[in-house]
Amino acid sequence: xxxxxxxxxxxxxxxxxxxxxxxxxxxxxxxxxxxxxxxxxxxxxxxxxxxxxxxxxxxxxxxxxxxxxxxxxxxxxxxxxxxxxxxxxxxxxxxxxxxxxxxxxxxxxxxxxxxxxxxxxxxxxxxxxxxxxxxxxxxxxxxxxxxxxxxxxxxxxxxxxxxxxxxxxxxxxxxxxxxxxxxxxxxxxxxxxxxxxxxxxxxxxxxxxxxxxxxxxxxxxxxxxxxxxxxxxxxxxx
Amino acid sequence: xxxxxxxxxxxxxxxxxxxxxxxxxxxxxxxxxxxxxxxxxxxxxxxxxxxxxxxxxxxxxxxxxxxxxxxxxxxxxxxxxxxxxxxxxxxxxxxxxxxxxxxxxxxxxxxxxxxxxxxxxxxxxxxxxxxxxxxxxxxxxxxxxxxxxxxxxxxxxxxxxxxxxxxxxxxxxxxxxxxxxxxxxxxxxxxxxxxxxxxxxxxxxxxxxxxxxxxxxxxxxxxxxxxxxxxxxxxxxxxxxxxxxxxxxxxxxxxxxxxxxxxxxxxxxxxxxxxxxxxxxxxxxxxxxxxxxxxxxxxxxxxxxxxxxxxxxxxxxxxxxxxxxxxxxxxxxxxxxxxxxxxxxxxxxxxxxxxxxxxxxxxxxx
Numbered sequence: 001x002x003x004x005x006x007x008x009x010x011x012x013x014x015x016x017x018x019x020x021x022x023x024x025x026x027x028x029x030x031x032x033x034x035x036x037x038x039x040x041x042x043x044x045x046x047x048x049x050x051x052x053x054x055x056x057x058x059x060x061x062x063x064x065x066x067x068x069x070x071x072x073x074x075x076x077x078x079x080x081x082x083x084x085x086x087x088x089x090x091x092x093x094x095x096x097x098x099x100x101x102x103x104x105x106x107x108x109x110x111x112x113x114x115x116x117x118x119x120x121x122x123x124x125x126x127x128x129x130x131x132x133x134x135x136x137x138x139x140x141x142x143x144x145x146x147x148x149x150x151x152x153x154x155x156x157x158x159x160x161x162x163x164x165x166x167x168x169x170x171x172x173x174x175x176x177x178x179x180x181x182x183x184x185x186x187x188x189x190x191x192x193x194x195x196x197x198x199x200x201x202x203x204x205x206x207x208x209x210x211x212x213x214x215x216x217x218x219x220x221x222x223x224x225x226x227x228x229x230x231x232x233x234x235x236x237x238x
Numbered sequence: 239x240x241x242x243x244x245x246x247x248x249x250x251x252x253x254x255x256x257x258x259x260x261x262x263x264x265x266x267x268x269x270x271x272x273x274x275x276x277x278x279x280x281x282x283x284x285x286x287x288x289x290x291x292x293x294x295x296x297x298x299x300x301x302x303x304x305x306x307x308x309x310x311x312x313x314x315x316x317x318x319x320x321x322x323x324x325x326x327x328x329x330x331x332x333x334x335x336x337x338x339x340x341x342x343x344x345x346x347x348x349x350x351x352x353x354x355x356x357x358x359x360x361x362x363x364x365x366x367x368x369x370x371x372x373x374x375x376x377x378x379x380x381x382x383x384x385x386x387x388x389x390x391x392x393x394x395x396x397x398x399x400x401x402x403x404x405x406x407x408x409x410x411x412x413x414x415x416x417x418x419x420x421x422x423x424x425x426x427x428x429x430x431x432x433x434x435x436x437x438x439x440x441x442x443x444x445x446x447x448x449x450x451x452x453x454x455x456x457x458x459x460x461x462x463x464x465x466x467x468x469x470x471x472x473x474x475x476x477x478x479x480x481x482x483x484x485x486x487x488x489x490x491x492x493x494x495x496x497x498x499x500x501x502x503x504x505x506x507x508x509x510x511x512x513x514x515x516x517x518x519x520x521x522x523x524x525x526x527x528x529x530x531x532x533x534x535x536x537x538x539x540x541x542x543x544x545x546x547x548x549x550x551x552x553x554x555x556x557x558x559x560x561x562x563x564x565x566x567x568x569x570x571x572x573x574x575x576x577x578x579x580x581x582x583x584x585x586x587x588x589x590x591x592x593x594x595x596x597x598x599x600x601x602x603x604x
Contacts, residue, residue, distance in 0.1 A: 100505075101399045107582065108406075109325070111328040112403060114394075119329070122330065
């Protein structure tokens with residue numbers, strides 16, 4: 001059965017990685033992005049006639065064009081790269097004055113774990129709704145994480161938000177999402193540990209670089225896709 | 239004792255007309271019960287509030303008080319007044335969540351402050367002049383701030399989290415008075431629970447929201463007129479140390495007691511509380527030209543209103559009542575526009591039911 005992988009813009013690196021691996025993989029694996037993460041900030045899916053359809057025009061068009069599907073059905077295998085792109089929360093100047101309480105940074109407004117969980121739930125509400133809809137309609141997806149945060153992001157490099165705050169936000173948001181998925185029996189594939197530096201940021205050799213402060217490069221994509229395929233028991237030739 | 243009949247002027251100026259000449263003839267119609275109350279429906283009543291000093295959109299306004307005060311704070315913000323909030327919600331909390339965590343309700347995240355003694359002690363703690371014996375209440379592994387037991391739904395994740403939050407909170411409170419031109423306080427109750435050892439006033443009875451009630455540690459107090467007045471004067475003096483030109487707007491919450499800890503009927507206990515608080519406000523306004531009193535209590539709770547602004551439980555104030563009261567307040571200040579969408583940093587949610595800590599007492603009725 002074809003393994004379909006879609007998601008936000010982080011799926012581009014997965015696609016590039018899959019193109020490197022393609023000849024080593026006997027099974028059919030289709031990888032395409034649906035659109036950028038901005039589209040996740042609004043409702044983008046619903047259930048129609050017992051199947052999940054995408055209500056976001058860009059997402060819907062890409063799904064049809066690249067996968068040949070107008071909806072998600074229970075008979076198909078889906079890996080979804082959504083839910084761990086935490087930059088919407090991270091890239092705020094408010095983190096110059098506020099910090100996660102568990103960091104214990106003096107002089108900063110402490111954001112409690114409970115308040116933070118509310119923020120994450122609000123940020124992910126449309127993504128979570130999408131996964132709930134998939135489960136309701138019998139689709140059993142797995143989730144592919146976005147890469148670790150990129151240390152050169154302007155929120156740190158230019159605005160001056162402390163990297164440990166950004167890292168803490170990302171780590172906690174990922175943990176909360178992982179717990180939410182686990183409660184629903186959805187597998188989450190974490191980014192490769194070897195792609196992270198000692199502070200938990202994406203190593204420069206795996207980052208896209210240039211003006212892009214978000215995405216992994218094809219080398220990262222290859223590493224992550226190997227992990228994805230292994231988790232799905234897709235054989236890769238040596 | 240027989241009352242002296244005084245009639246309103248019927249027509250023309252009778253101040254110099256022999257037998258009709260007395261001080262009342264110069265009084266406006268709002269001074270006469272018949273013309274100001276009897277002959278009008280509650281919603282027609284006019285001129286109930288005559289501001290003592292103007293409040294402009296440049297005035298830096300801070301607020302605290304019982305839960306009814308949340309309406310006042312929200313209205314100032316919704317109408318784009320310069321409302322001071324030294325502890326706005328952290329980023330990305332939506333309006334509902336921010337409200338549930340006690341952000342945006344007042345000028346800092348201190349929750350409901352029911353008595354002026356509690357307010358005094360809040361600033362004493364912020365300035366390091368008071369270190370209460372009640373440090374933390376622990377329950378099921380969660381930490382509660384005894385002085386803000388409902389500020390964090392379900393409590394803080396740890397003692398360290400609570401301490402960090404409280405330290406930051408008190409640091410912000412310490413800066414508040416210096417950023418205030420007008421301090422608005424809504425008096426709520428005279429009844430309070432106090433730690434016997436240090437006199438610290440708690441916003442709710444230990445053992446209700448959190449904590450454990452120990453009669454050897456906590457004692458009930460029903461503050462008397464002289465105490466409330468003394469506390470109010472002390473707070474005014476403290477506030478004016480930070481800003482010598484600070485003005486004060488006092489109100490009394492029209493929300494009755496949920497329950498009394500006295501041996502009185504709750505109606506009589508409510509009347510005592512509100513009467514003392516109203517009298518203190520009157521005394522303060524008569525004593526200081528920088529103190530104004532806004533009769534929100536009268537506009538909702540007085541008998542000419544016939545209870546129309548209360549919900550059926552005759553306790554919670556209906557949205558229409560809140561709107562009416564606030565419209566009267568702002569119209570008296572020359573602001574007749576509807577509340578504008580709020581553009582300040584802290585989100586607000588329109589609601590007629592602010593978070594009232596004491597409502598939990600209903601659950602303890604046997």
